[in-house]
Amino acid sequence: MHRISIFDIFKIGVGPSSSHTLGPWKAALAFLELIPELKEVAAIKVHLYGSLSKTGVGHGTDIAVMLGLEGFDPETIETADIPFHIGRINSEQLLQLGGGAAGAKVGFNPAKDIVFENRARSFHPNGLTFIARLNSGRKIRRTYYSIGGGFIVREGSASKLVGHPTMPYPIECADDLLGYARSSGRSIADVVRQNELRLYTAEDLNAKIDRYLNVFSSVVHKGCIAPEVNLPGGLNVKRRARRMAAKLLGEPAALEYPAFDAQLRRIAPDFQSVTSWVSCFALAVNEENAALGRVITSPTNGAAGVIPAVLFYYRYFCPKSTLAAERDFFMVAGEIGSIFKKNATISAAEGGCQAEIGVSSAMAAAALTEVLGGTPEQTLMAAEIAMEHHLGLTCDPIGGLVQIPCIERNAMGAMKAITAANLALQSDPDDAIVELDVVIQTMLDTARAMHSDYKETAEGGLAMRVSVATAAC
Known part of the structure; x- marks a missing residue:
């Protein structure tokens, strides 16, 4: 993990929590990238586990996943508009999945489609699973872990950060x-x-x-x-x-x-x-x-x-x-x-x-x-x-x-x-x-x-x- 940059530690985002807000938000954005055609999504659910379930409402985890699924960037979103976006989703019972021209409207009831599970997953206390059901009946399911500081790990993927070149001074400790x-x-x-x-x-x-x-x-x-x-x-x-x-x-x-x-x-x-x-x-x-x-x-x-x-x-x-x-x-x-x-x-x-x-x-x-x-x-x-x-x-x-x-x-x-x-x-x-x-x-x-x-x-x-x-x- 010696390839962590200072800009991996410092991230610009929205409060109140990097692990309960920013991490789940980024996980939602990552999940969108796995869906080949957003217009083919018929339904979507999010399951929150462990600490994300127990303190998710207080930390805005539900808000974060909805904004992420709508394609908003936590670094650039106009924070004053967040209540409007969440109010619209709740009143219309719809997500503009991915936002923009490539987006697609999908029915979404936050009270039912965000599930606060009364258990934790084994890898880390902050777990969340996204499930998208396509019109074909196929389901795309991915589990992520928000491991602190806005870092996320996808279940089944390598946990080491390998995106940066080797440093002249590789630092482990x-x-x-x-x-x-x-x-x-x-x-x-x-x-x-x-x-x-x-x-x-x-x-x-x-x-x-x-x-x-x-x-x-x-x-x-x-x-x-x-x-x-x-x-x-x-x-x-x-x-x-x-x-x-x-x-x-x-x-x-x-x-x-x-x-x-x-x-x-x-x-x-x-x-x-x-x-x-x-x-x-x-x-x-x-x-x-x-x-x-x-x-x-x-x-x-x-x-x-x-x-x-x-x-x-x-x-x-x-x-x-x-x-x-x-x-x-x-x-x-x-x-x-x-x-x-x-x-x-x-x-x-x-x-x-x-x-x-x-x-x-x-x-x-x-x-x-x-x-x-x-x-x-x-x-x-x-x-x-x-x-x-x-x-x-x-x-x-x-x-x-x-x-x-x-x-x-x-x-x-x-x-x-x-x-x-x-x-x-x-x-x-x-x-x-x-x-x-x-x-x-x-x-x-x-x-x-x-x-x-x-x-x-x-x-x-x-x-x-x-x-x-x-x-x-």
Whole structure:
């Protein structure tokens, strides 16, 4: 799996969940490609298993598969139009299968044709099966698994990612990454860059990273100006980022990003202000995510606020921040995420929230350490520290919604990342007892030992103590 690109880890998509929304959406698009003639489809059904069944409604899995079957791209769909599309499908009881000129209308009753199965499949907790019956009577059936971070695997297909060419620095684990940095004299960011240059020209790589950096900026800003309404789902969780930003600024956040940028650059960077802003940035992103807004999996949607919050901390509160360094930040974060993906998991349904917030915090800690001048050893040390203090973190979303405790957890993960970076920068890695590869393996061991109730099932922890009905009162 050494061919994972940073752009496999970072994906632009729609909230609230990369494994329960983006993955099933991509699976639906993949299934469409297997149907030779869409106009020959007489009926279609979708079966959801395991965690996709137990928390699918709260995570928008049903919405995702319908939009995918209609051919919408999660990266480009106008998110404000999603309620209209879903309302149309429900009222007409029809899918415009595949959309566009090649599409075909097929009868579809979401209440009956999306089946929430009361069981899991053996390969992974996030399973879903599509069945298309053709006019000829033939059936096309495929099962997919959404394995975290928007990655999908089709049952019966090879699970390794083989689409990329061999990299000059093939990385399987953190020790490989450190070895290449030492032997080549390159920074970790530069080692990653050399790999990515096998996929892109230097100009295209910078342009693609800059596009993602702009999306990070856009989602933080959008969250800071969004109306203070309740998030969907019935928990009545009120958006806070707009009021928080206005209170910290002493005026409303500007409606255009350049003016918002200017406001942030005037902030006096005292401790209380900085820590409050880091929390505000994280909340802004994950409130957008919970509202089915466009975010970047980092490495998942549920953990999408940590990376941009720490990036904004660097941009606005660290002296001499530069665009070139932000690109390095992005590359280091992506590579750390890929190492976790290869050797453990980034799926909360498989490993609990340590696999999402924990991984994102480790990614951010390493990235921040790199751009603040840390050595390769300190950069990996920061990632280890961040994950070490997320081990065992459970996933227990109330009502299966990516809201409580998920939104605030992003703020906590961001602050842990900054603390981990500061600790690493003030430490001698030669004195470290635990290495990053060891903590990654420990995270996997912990995931395997964790009770299934605490793996995104909404059957343990806070989800059992607080119901949607109770919270709504």
